[in-house]
Amino acid sequence: MxxxxxxxxALLVAGKASSVELCQDYLGRIARLNPQLNAFVSVDPDRTLxxxxxxxxxxxxxxxxxPAGPLTGVPIAHKDxxxxxxxxxTCGSKMLSNFVSPYDAHVIxxxxxxxxxxxxxxxxxxxxxxxSNETSYFGPVKNPWDTSRVPGGSSGGSAAAVAGRLxxxxxxxxxxxxxxxxxxxxxxxxxxxxxxxxxxxGMIAFASSLDQAGPMAQxxxxxxxxxxxxxxxxxxxxxxxERDKEDYARxxxxxxxxxxxxxxxxxxxxxxxxxxxxxxxxAIAQLQKQxxxxxxxxxxxxxxxxxxxxxxxxxxxxSNLSRFDGVRYGYRTPEYGNLAEMYxxxxxxxxxxxxxxxxxxxxxxxxxxxxxxYYLQAQKLRRLIAQDFVEAFKVCDLILGPTAPTTAFKLxxxxxxxxxxxxxxxxxxxxxxxxxxGMSLPxxxxxxxxPIGMQLIGNYFAEARMLNVAHQYQLATDWHTRAPPLPExxxxxx
Amino acid sequence: MQWETVIGLEVHTQxxxxxxIFSGASTAFGAAPNTQACAVDIALPGVLPVLNxxxxxxxxxxxxxxxxxxxxxxxxxxxxxxxxxxxxxxxxSQLALPIVEAGELTVLLPSTGSGxxxxxxxxxxxxxxxxxxxxxxxxxxxxxxxxxxxxxDLNRAGTxxxxxxxxxxxxSAKEAVAYARALHTLxxxxxxxxxxxxxxxxRVDANVSVRPLxxxxxxxxxxxxxxxxxxxxxxxxxxxxxxxxxxxxxxHRIVQxxxxxxxxxxxxxxxxxxxxxxxxxxxxxxxxxxxxxxxxWIAQIRAGLPELPRQKQARYVSELGLSAYDASVLTxxxxxxxxxxxxxxxxxxxxxxxxxxWVTGGLxxxxxxxxxxxxxxxxxxxxxxxxxxxxxxxxxxGKIAKEIFDALWKGEGADADQxxxxxGLKQVSDSGxxxxxxxxxxxxxxxxxxxxxxxxxxxxNALVGQVMKASKGKANPAQVNELxxxxxxxx
Numbered sequence: 001m002x003x004x005x006x007x008x009x010a011l012l013v014a015g016k017a018s019s020v021e022l023c024q025d026y027l028g029r030i031a032r033l034n035p036q037l038n039a040f041v042s043v044d045p046d047r048t049l050x051x052x053x054x055x056x057x058x059x060x061x062x063x064x065x066x067p068a069g070p071l072t073g074v075p076i077a078h079k080d081x082x083x084x085x086x087x088x089x090t091c092g093s094k095m096l097s098n099f100v101s102p103y104d105a106h107v108i109x110x111x112x113x114x115x116x117x118x119x120x121x122x123x124x125x126x127x128x129x130x131x132s133n134e135t136s137y138f139g140p141v142k143n144p145w146d147t148s149r150v151p152g153g154s155s156g157g158s159a160a161a162v163a164g165r166l167x168x169x170x171x172x173x174x175x176x177x178x179x180x181x182x183x184x185x186x187x188x189x190x191x192x193x194x195x196x197x198x199x200x201x202g203m204i205a206f207a208s209s210l211d212q213a214g215p216m217a218q219x220x221x222x223x224x225x226x227x228x229x230x231x232x233x234x235x236x237x238x239x240x241x242e243r244d245k246e247d248y249a250r251x252x253x254x255x256x257x258x259x260x261x262x263x264x265x266x267x268x269x270x271x272x273x274x275x276x277x278x279x280x281x282x283a284i285a286q287l288q289k290q291x292x293x294x295x296x297x298x299x300x301x302x303x304x305x306x307x308x309x310x311x312x313x314x315x316x317x318x319s320n321l322s323r324f325d326g327v328r329y330g331y332r333t334p335e336y337g338n339l340a341e342m343y344x345x346x347x348x349x350x351x352x353x354x355x356x357x358x359x360x361x362x363x364x365x366x367x368x369x370x371x372x373x374y375y376l377q378a379q380k381l382r383r384l385i386a387q388d389f390v391e392a393f394k395v396c397d398l399i400l401g402p403t404a405p406t407t408a409f410k411l412x413x414x415x416x417x418x419x420x421x422x423x424x425x426x427x428x429x430x431x432x433x434x435x436x437x438g439m440s441l442p443x444x445x446x447x448x449x450x451p452i453g454m455q456l457i458g459n460y461f462a463e464a465r466m467l468n469v470a471h472q473y474q475l476a477t478d479w480h481t482r483a484p485p486l487p488e489x490x491x492x493x494x
Numbered sequence: 495m496q497w498e499t500v501i502g503l504e505v506h507t508q509x510x511x512x513x514x515i516f517s518g519a520s521t522a523f524g525a526a527p528n529t530q531a532c533a534v535d536i537a538l539p540g541v542l543p544v545l546n547x548x549x550x551x552x553x554x555x556x557x558x559x560x561x562x563x564x565x566x567x568x569x570x571x572x573x574x575x576x577x578x579x580x581x582x583x584x585x586x587s588q589l590a591l592p593i594v595e596a597g598e599l600t601v602l603l604p605s606t607g608s609g610x611x612x613x614x615x616x617x618x619x620x621x622x623x624x625x626x627x628x629x630x631x632x633x634x635x636x637x638x639x640x641x642x643x644x645x646x647d648l649n650r651a652g653t654x655x656x657x658x659x660x661x662x663x664x665x666s667a668k669e670a671v672a673y674a675r676a677l678h679t680l681x682x683x684x685x686x687x688x689x690x691x692x693x694x695x696x697r698v699d700a701n702v703s704v705r706p707l708x709x710x711x712x713x714x715x716x717x718x719x720x721x722x723x724x725x726x727x728x729x730x731x732x733x734x735x736x737x738x739x740x741x742x743x744x745x746h747r748i749v750q751x752x753x754x755x756x757x758x759x760x761x762x763x764x765x766x767x768x769x770x771x772x773x774x775x776x777x778x779x780x781x782x783x784x785x786x787x788x789x790x791w792i793a794q795i796r797a798g799l800p801e802l803p804r805q806k807q808a809r810y811v812s813e814l815g816l817s818a819y820d821a822s823v824l825t826x827x828x829x830x831x832x833x834x835x836x837x838x839x840x841x842x843x844x845x846x847x848x849x850x851x852w853v854t855g856g857l858x859x860x861x862x863x864x865x866x867x868x869x870x871x872x873x874x875x876x877x878x879x880x881x882x883x884x885x886x887x888x889x890x891x892g893k894i895a896k897e898i899f900d901a902l903w904k905g906e907g908a909d910a911d912q913x914x915x916x917x918g919l920k921q922v923s924d925s926g927x928x929x930x931x932x933x934x935x936x937x938x939x940x941x942x943x944x945x946x947x948x949x950x951x952x953x954x955n956a957l958v959g960q961v962m963k964a965s966k967g968k969a970n971p972a973q974v975n976e977l978x979x980x981x982x983x984x985x
């Protein structure tokens with residue numbers, strides 16, 4: 001593989017390429033392919049190249065103070081949910097279509113410190129609410145494997161950009177599967193860390209108790225490198241965990257002998273389509289061949305996770321999105337007679353239908369007389385769902401299953417029925433409710449040539465072990481090396 | 495019919511932290527609009543609150559001072575509503591698990607004529623931490639077309655507040671004022687609030703209802719919002735009570751409502767009725783973890799608490815022999831008590847009554863002229879003590895003492911001795927000199943002498959006054975009395 005982060009880093013270290021050359025190449029590719037994919041919402045070549053020049057200067061050891069790190073000069077794309085100083089930061093919404101952030105999110109700061117130039121901001125479902133990237137105010141993202149299909153969501157722009165080789169890696173966020181499901185739909189690797197490992201400061205909130213940022217890239221090894229940069233305590237986020245820095249790549253080369261993989265029987269029942277089931281079963285066989293033992297486990301409450309999620313996430317969202325009122329920044333309706341009308345028209349015009357639906361659900365479940373029946377009940381379910389995992393991890397090291405029930409579906413196929421859309425995340429949501437780390441990696445293709453993803457779920461802080469398993473699997477398989485049928489993706493670029 | 499008034503107060507005290515409760519922006523009052531509002535206060539997309547431990551520490555201090563239960567695990571909730579000066583669209587507050595619960599404050603009620611002051615213990619239901627909103631500025635803003643606009647100043651947004659909620663234990667406006675004053679004394683005393691009511695550091699909402707005397711159930715209450723002086727508190731409650739009784743006696747029902755007091759008319763007027771009340775959709779703020787109070791921290795805060803007003807009051811009565819009234823006035827503020835104790839330590843314990851008299855009398859009068867701001871006090875406790883000492887040792891009499899205090903207040907000398915020296919105010923206790931003056935006065939006032947001898951006792955006082963006047967106030971009054979009596983008797 002010639003365009004992984006690891007490979008580009010080696011080129012830079014060896015002096016065989018400069019960051020400016022890499023960035024120019026990716027910017028050119030974005031210019032040529034983005035009109036087809038709509039993966040990027042904003043690019044700013046001048047800004048990117050200035051950052052690339054600074055990175056090259058750091059590598060050259062010139063008069064720049066901070067020494068270069070292994071990834072200095074490797075470009076990256078950022079989901080448009082991260083506030084980045086000087087960048088339009090839209091969150092996929094008309095509401096923020098004119099918002100230029102005056103500050104950097106913690107994650108953006110960390111990548112700047114590492115010297116990784118930003119190629120642009122990637123498209124996403126509006127305020128991260130969606131599983132297909134069709135709710136974006138800036139139009140849907142197309143799946144590079146078949147542009148009549150969705151890339152998944154909400155981090156669909158980042159997923160399509162990585163899959164289409166428009167960037168070597170990207171940031172994503174995952175509230176109910178928004179890194180893992182698009183990673184599965186586009187044939188890339190994505191990881192949602194343990195809640196609290198990556199600071200949420202500057203990441204526009206959807207559902208605060210579930211949101212977590214993570215890396216998306218071609219390989220598990222690249223995800224480990226990116227997570228090393230993103231993770232770490234940040235006092236500006238009270239839910240950021242105070243833990244010592246760890247090297248997520250430290251265990252990559254460990255053998256899998258003795259690994260106990262739990263298979264939740266609830267994930268392999270009806271609803272799983274033939275190709276996906278076969279691919280995941282083949283992956284299990286592969287891991288067994290590499291020394292893993294298989295344990296059947298039960299996650300009896302996981303079937304309640306979608307229901308609990310669609311109470312809790314909208315409840316938090318309804319409150320988190322109250323700040324978008326047209327008073328201080330963002331969109332404001334041009335014509336209004338009084339304050340109430342200004343609020344009503346601004347929010348009616350500024351938010352799309354899915355966001356409005358969730359604000360309504362959220363306001364409803366929190367309202368007087370319904371709070372106990374919905375919000376409190378859902379919180380109880382959340383504890384039961386988390387408890388299932390506690391029991392499961394007594395008998396296994398990792399849990400394995402499909403990432404999504406289907407492969408990428410057609411644009412427009414599920415937009416008429418929100419509930420069917422919500423079920424795309426049926427295997428991923430429980431992980432967010434429990435605050436556990438989860439990742440998706442490619443494990444095959446269906447009959448139509450669409451990528452299939454498998455999901456690994458780890459215990460709290462088991463990211464290094466998950467990345468180890470994924471890496472060992474990727475050493476033995478080549479699913480992750482397959483590139484979609486876009487111009488220039490098959491040849492050696494570097 | 496006889497009516498009983500029932501009042502409970504909700505007091506918003508602004509905590510004296512340097513920075514805001516969830517951001518690092520300054521809380522200083524009076525800066526240009528929006529210069530003390532950071533990204534968190536403006537509620538930019540993506541920002542998060544971080545709790546200021548100083549605010550928690552102050553809430554704990556208050557809880558300990560009122561003997562309350564401290565919730566070792568307390569939770570911040572979001573109170574959701576839209577208003578332009580509420581940047582996030584929700585206020586972070588505490589609903590179900592406030593930091594302080596079930597305390598009490600004993601207050602000295604104003605005496606009811608019999609002279610002896612009566613005590614009453616008011617239960618404090620809870621005190622919870624929350625953030626203040628910004629301010630809407632409705633004046634001085636105009637669009638290009640001249641249309642009036644509303645400005646938003648977010649300097650106050652995020653200022654830490656402790657909302658202290660009493661039980662409906664108060665039975666009159668006077669009791670409510672006594673409680674509010676005692677609370678004001680306490681929060682400033684323990685240093686958690688600057689107490690500045692003009693700047694809004696201590697704001698009172700009063701829940702007022704009336705019921706027929708003897709009825710057990712409470713009447714329907716109306717809440718008077720945002721009273722920022724004790725005078726307005728008293729006026730507003732008195733007006734509201736009269737209004738409610740009139741309404742009921744006229745056959746109307748009281749409807750639960752929120753009202754505002756207009757100081758210009760002295761009346762309350764309806765702001766919104768219960769039907770317009772918001773559904774605040776409270777839920778635990780997922781951006782903030784539950785606040786855990788550890789025992790060591792609480793113990794440390796307890797150890798740092800000063801002697802509280804009531805403890806001091808009791809000690810002034812038992813150890814210093816002061817009256818309950820003097821003790822209560824001397825402990826009406828930390829500043830007053832500190833002044834009194836500093837003066838006493840300089841003057842000596844024998845002068846305790848003289849010191850108490852100066853602080854409760856002369857000093858209070860001077861401060862009243864100055865709008866009661868202790869910052870404007872120009873006489874140090876040591877200077878005041880120097881005067882009291884000279885009265886005690888007979889160097890000056892009480893009348894001269896007043897003159898010296900006045901000179902010190904105006905900054906006309908460093909201490910009593912300097913002023914006595916400069917102005918020649920030393921008391922004349924030389925009998926010869928006093929007798930000489932007496933003889934002059936008797937000669938010049940033969941009529942008064944005649945009257946006295948004819949049995950008119952009042953004439954004696956007139957003669958004393960003349961002698962004192964002739965001595966320019968410096969004659970020792972006791973000696974004047976004695977020597978004049980002798981002279982008249984010898985007559």
